[in-house]
Amino acid sequence: MTGPRYVEEHTAQWRGVSLRIQWEPRFLNTNALAQPGHLQIESTAPRRAPLPITETGYLSWFTAPALVQESGGPVAFVLQWLDAEASGPAWAQAEGDRQQLTLFG
Numbered sequence: 063m064t065g066p067r068y069v070e071e072h073t074a075q076w077r078g079v080s081l082r083i084q085w086e087p088r089f090l091n092t093n094a095l096a097q098p099g100h101l102q103i104e105s106t107a108p109r110r111a112p113l114p115i116t117e118t119g120y121l122s123w124f125t126a127p128a129l130v131q132e133s134g135g136p137v138a139f140v141l142q143w144l145d146a147e148a149s150g151p152a153w154a155q156a157e158g159d160r161q162q163l164t165l166f167g
Contacts, residue, residue, distance in 0.1 A: 067091055073106075074137045076144050080107035085136035087127045099127040103140055112156065114147035 072083040082104045089100040101123045105111040110119030133139035147153060 065091065070136060072137050074141060076113075076141055077148075079105050079111050079113070081140065082106050083136050083140050085130065087130070089124065098124040099130055100124055101130070101136060101140065112160070114144055114150075114153040117156075 067086065068088065070085045070087075072085070074081045074083060082102075084100075084102040086100040088097055090097040101121075103113070103115070103121045103123070105113055105119040112119060113121075115121055130136055130139045133142055
């Protein structure tokens with residue numbers, strides 16, 4: 063049996079990029095004991111700016127609700143995830159390439 067859907071909407075800032083974060087902790091919306099949570103992350107200003115977790119500025123992601131709760135909630139989870147991914151060489155290279163295009167574009 064299903065009931066009304068529960069979706070949280072949040073906004074956040076990460077390194078000058080505005081984010082919209084939607085979190086649905088019970089995506090299947092049933093009484094099942096184990097079910098995924100659903101995160102939707104979108105950069106809104108600049109619109110669809112690339113992020114370390116998505117080149118398109120939008121990501122739909124299923125994860126265990128316990129992981130999100132243990133991180134301090136959906137905003138803290140996303141910001142920690144972005145920071146972790148941004149610390150790698152791939153993001154540093156991509157960020158450098160974008161800055162280079164800005165200088166000469």
